[in-house]
Amino acid sequence: MFLDILLAKLRTNKLKQTPKRKAILKLFLDKRCFLSPEEIFVVIKNGFKKASFPSIYRNLDELYKIGILLKVQKPDRRLYYALCTAEDTGHHHHIVCVKCGKIGEFSECLLLNKKKVGGFKILDHFLQLEGICNECS
Amino acid sequence: MFLDILLAKLRTNKLKQTPKRKAILKLFLDKRCFLSPEEIFVVIKNGFKKASFPSIYRNLDELYKIGILLKVQKPDRRLYYALCTAEDTGHHHHIVCVKCGKIGEFSECLLLNKKKVGGFKILDHFLQLEGICNECS
């Protein structure tokens, strides 16, 4: 089962398997879409007696850092997280549909593998794509 | 001259040609890259006795609304604006030196010439590079 794989990943990264972490992972497995910290907070608030935003934010960031979640920012200037389905947890980019806002993910880096350009040695890059998804076109 | 065209666009849209608006436009014409409100504020602060963030933000938004500027959001969760180069000649990118802040420009697009990726049809992209310039390395 997929949840077991995620829980194993927690152990591998020395993160405790707390009830709330499990609830967050189950929520992402159930919904299979991008969720904001606020949406997750509401669910946790309903399932437990106590809940706090800092824990939600920290958990989301930790899950992002160990490659379980991916993180994007929508034009509403909020963070959104979703299960990362890329086989490798390495470098990958996202593309946003200009019509429906759906976010696609691809691990293929579109950049030519150049080390130097215009007299500058390239250290890092930020690539943001806009497009139209299959359903909207 | 390009500045005249932009100023005419202000008049067309019934926006006054204030000294600060002119300074902002000149800055974009000079830099030819994405700038944050903060970066613009610093320049305006140096060129005038007074400056305020609300004016910068409102001006950038107005220039964006009448099509003079583009607006994007980078992962640092800040807004960035750049001249809309629709009439401008060639597709080009910028690279910023992480040490001295110098901005390089190159017309060669580093993106693989893909039209579609992950089920999305690519319409537009924004690429910002970071690196080290010749003098700093």
Place this chain on the structure above:
DNA sequence: TAATAAATAGAAACGAGTTCTATATAAGAA
């Protein structure tokens, strides 16, 4: 079961961006 390292809740802080309002100024009219 006890030890301990990590996770939590709650309050407070942070910071980019926005709203409010009185004052200043660009641009057209007299």
Place this chain on the structure above:
DNA sequence: TTCTTATATAGAACTCGTTTCTATTTATTA
């Protein structure tokens, strides 16, 4: 030029998503 009026401005105060701080609680292991 001077006057008039609508727009632009500075500065203070605010918004709100996100982060930091800290005392308490809890999952893990020994």
